[in-house]
Amino acid sequence: VAHENSEGGWSPQGPVDELSDRASWELLASTNLGRLALSLDGRPDIFPVNYWANARSLIFRTAAGAKLHELTDNEFVAFEVDAILTDGAWSVVAKGTASVLGTEPSLTEKALASFPPWVPVQPFVYVEISVDSIRGRRFQRHLHVQLRE
Amino acid sequence: VAHENSEGGWSPQGPVDELSDRASWELLASTNLGRLALSLDGRPDIFPVNYWANARSLIFRTAAGAKLHELTDNEFVAFEVDAILTDGAWSVVAKGTASVLGTEPSLTEKALASFPPWVPVQPFVYVEISVDSIRGRRFQRHLHVQLRE
Numbered sequence: 001v002a003h004e005n006s007e008g009g010w011s012p013q014g015p016v017d018e019l020s021d022r023a024s025w026e027l028l029a030s031t032n033l034g035r036l037a038l039s040l041d042g043r044p045d046i047f048p049v050n051y052w053a054n055a056r057s058l059i060f061r062t063a064a065g066a067k068l069h070e071l072t073d074n075e076f077v078a079f080e081v082d083a084i085l086t087d088g089a090w091s092v093v094a095k096g097t098a099s100v101l102g103t104e105p106s107l108t109e110k111a112l113a114s115f116p117p118w119v120p121v122q123p124f125v126y127v128e129i130s131v132d133s134i135r136g137r138r139f140q141r142h143l144h145v146q147l148r149e
Numbered sequence: 150v151a152h153e154n155s156e157g158g159w160s161p162q163g164p165v166d167e168l169s170d171r172a173s174w175e176l177l178a179s180t181n182l183g184r185l186a187l188s189l190d191g192r193p194d195i196f197p198v199n200y201w202a203n204a205r206s207l208i209f210r211t212a213a214g215a216k217l218h219e220l221t222d223n224e225f226v227a228f229e230v231d232a233i234l235t236d237g238a239w240s241v242v243a244k245g246t247a248s249v250l251g252t253e254p255s256l257t258e259k260a261l262a263s264f265p266p267w268v269p270v271q272p273f274v275y276v277e278i279s280v281d282s283i284r285g286r287r288f289q290r291h292l293h294v295q296l297r298e
Binding site for chain 1: 182184186187188191192193194195196197198199223225226227228229231240242244265
């Protein structure tokens with residue numbers, strides 16, 4: 001059986017190293033694009049968002065729309081970031097609660113620089129995720145084996 | 150203000166093209182790694198999974214654990230796949246319901262080849278997502294502009 005794996009030979013089901021909270025936060029701080037999972041009336045939803053990792057929280061911005069509606073209705077969120085490396089991949093999932101900071105929160109230059117310089121069609125709303133739990137995993141690259149049928 | 154954007158100058162908040170259902174399915178079929186969003190008692194969760202895109206459904210496998218527990222408790226799921234291109238990025242979100250196919254469903258060689266050749270520690274359980282709605286978007290790469298303070 002020939003096996004293909006377009007993601008460079010790693011898999012969430014392969015050899016995994018669990019990462020410390022500190023290592024997980026360092027990975028969260030190393031990039032600025034993640035996926036936000038929300039749930040409204042038991043229906044999950046998922047959105048790609050740019051974010052900034054603060055000490056124990058994540059900040060992202062959005063505009064009026066489904067995302068904002070869903071998270072103000074149910075504050076519980078999950079947030080995932082991953083990256084593919086030459087020798088495998090990593091994924092960090094943070095869970096917590098979201099709270100709306102408003103349209104002009106007091107953020108540092110560095111935080112604001114994490115967000116791309118779009119001129120908004122409507123005002124951005126900044127949202128902070130207070131992280132209650134974090135789980136980081138590193139997936140090892142696997143060898144492509146030829147299985148005998 | 151200097152703006153950084155480690156994701157190659159695109160953003161979910163930048164210029165967006167909405168894609169047709171057909172184009173969205175073609176993108177889903179072009180790769181085999183996505184993120185599954187589940188919700189248990191209103192608490193969203195998110196998992197990276199390998200998958201295979203069928204005609205109007207997605208198939209992935211998992212083992213006994215949180216993921217399987219959550220999706221048998223609440224069948225509603227959202228599934229996201231994205232990729233970064235030289236001239237931007239795309240993201241497809243599929244929503245639907247999950248049903249457990251069992252440990253040895255009748256799948257084609259081609260479908261099985263989408264999954265990496267791990268020898269499982271415990272039996273894999275295959276799960277099918279019947280997709281009710283799909284939304285694909287293409288994000289254009291933006292120019293790095295220098296804003297005057």
